[in-house]
Amino acid sequence: MTFRVLTLNNISVRGLDRFPRDRYEVASEIGHPDAVLVRSADMHEMSLPESVKAIARAGAGTNNIPVGKFSKLGVPVFNAPGANANAVKELVIAGLFLAARNICPAWEYVRGLKGNDDQLDEAVEKGKKKFVGYELPGRTLGVIGLGAIGVEVANTAHALGMHVLGFDPQITVQRAWQLSSGVEQALSLDDLFSRCDMVTVHVPLIDATKHLVNANRLRLLKDRGVILNFARAGIVDEAAIIESLDAGKLSAYVCDFPTARVKDHPRVVALPHLGASTGEAEENCAVMVADTLRDFLENGNVRNSVNFPEAVLPRTPGAARIAIANENVPNMVGQISTALAAANLNIADLLNKSRGDLAYTLIDIDGAVPDSVIGQLRGIDGVLTVRKV
Numbered sequence: 001m002t003f004r005v006l007t008l009n010n011i012s013v014r015g016l017d018r019f020p021r022d023r024y025e026v027a028s029e030i031g032h033p034d035a036v037l038v039r040s041a042d043m044h045e046m047s048l049p050e051s052v053k054a055i056a057r058a059g060a061g062t063n064n065i066p067v068g069k070f071s072k073l074g075v076p077v078f079n080a081p082g083a084n085a086n087a088v089k090e091l092v093i094a095g096l097f098l099a100a101r102n103i104c105p106a107w108e109y110v111r112g113l114k115g116n117d118d119q120l121d122e123a124v125e126k127g128k129k130k131f132v133g134y135e136l137p138g139r140t141l142g143v144i145g146l147g148a149i150g151v152e153v154a155n156t157a158h159a160l161g162m163h164v165l166g167f168d169p170q171i172t173v174q175r176a177w178q179l180s181s182g183v184e185q186a187l188s189l190d191d192l193f194s195r196c197d198m199v200t201v202h203v204p205l206i207d208a209t210k211h212l213v214n215a216n217r218l219r220l221l222k223d224r225g226v227i228l229n230f231a232r233a234g235i236v237d238e239a240a241i242i243e244s245l246d247a248g249k250l251s252a253y254v255c256d257f258p259t260a261r262v263k264d265h266p267r268v269v270a271l272p273h274l275g276a277s278t279g280e281a282e283e284n285c286a287v288m289v290a291d292t293l294r295d296f297l298e299n300g301n302v303r304n305s306v307n308f309p310e311a312v313l314p315r316t317p318g319a320a321r322i323a324i325a326n327e328n329v330p331n332m333v334g335q336i337s338t339a340l341a342a343a344n345l346n347i348a349d350l351l352n353k354s355r356g357d358l359a360y361t362l363i364d365i366d367g368a369v370p371d372s373v374i375g376q377l378r379g380i381d382g383v384l385t386v387r388k389v
């Protein structure tokens, strides 16, 4: 069997190499794709053929993908958790220094100077007082969102001598273990803003995080504060940022999202969405999602999905496997196993997991499964997809 993978963005070659050429066709134009491999391409208005069984995001954020729509169709969306976290962390730490030492305006000042070396010397010595900065030790950084990136940023800033406050009401046990014990827990977002010189956001863009950085919270920040946003543009209220910069309350906004509103402001440093743009991160993400996708297409296993439950079942030697996605309602497994029993099929192993409105079942069956049985399973009310793998 050959699987067909449609790519919507450039994907690192090392990731693409994970798909064996004899079993996979991978291309940016391909008919009847089994899966879609994407980075930042906006999929919200895209219509995809019914052949698509999975979406794989070679990165962290999935706000470019209509995850809810795919959930209703029983299609898993995968991402690459943590695979680009170090790359983003390094750029955020660079952002702290850019802001604290006024590096971008100072650089612009120098590029605007004219004259011979003596004249330049004079202008440099005269002009540099405008760019006096501060050092990071002793300053307080607030880190909102302590996931893969936030934890790395918090730990590194703490190691640089900063006092670090973190806020994440849904922090996982794994991330809590990784977090330096020197990072203090903020009681609320308002508590965090009111105690910080600099604040960096590392949360997904969802309804609850839209304009999380707003005028009210900016007012709480210490004077001459700094906001860093390497998460998504919509997490900050840009009008409030500009107002706060113009009022001199905020001294800099460092971000990865050069929107029309912010990009030309003299106190904004806007980079062209570079957080994950290192060779290492691009490879890590591509390799991780390629492996995840292969395991799903070839074995039905689900790892690193943002909408499906984790479901990994070792294959039973000699058994056929079916993978079923269905609505998470009572008696689905009962109806499925009744249909299999009626066809005289014996279940060798079974795994059933649920997450929110979705449930997913992997069943290993002794012997072959006739197509007629697959058809019957598809006919059960609430079943979304059935696949022989």
Ligand SMILES: NC(=O)c1ccc[n+]([C@@H]2O[C@H](COP(=O)([O-])OP(=O)(O)OC[C@H]3O[C@@H](n4cnc5c(N)ncnc54)[C@H](O)[C@@H]3O)[C@@H](O)[C@H]2O)c1
Binding pocket: 059, 060, 061, 062, 081, 082, 084, 085, 088, 144, 145, 146, 147, 148, 149, 150, 167, 168, 169, 170, 171, 172, 175, 202, 203, 204, 205, 208, 209, 230, 231, 232, 256, 273, 274, 275, 276, 277
């Ligand atoms: N600039 C870039 O190139 C780049 C690269 C990678 C990720 N990102 C962005 O950064 C985001 C975070 O990435 P990650 O890998 O750390 O993801 P992650 O899923 O590991 O961490 C996100 C964390 O945010 C927390 N969170 C969610 N809502 C929150 C809220 N209201 N308040 C506080 N915490 C909240 C979650 O509990 C989680 O711990 C991504 O969703 C993406 O949008 C940008």
Ligand SMILES: O=C(O)CC[C@@H](O)C(=O)O
Binding pocket: 039, 040, 058, 059, 060, 061, 062, 084, 273, 275, 276, 277
């Ligand atoms: O693919 C990219 O370059 C950006 C990815 C980044 O925004 C992410 O959410 O992982």
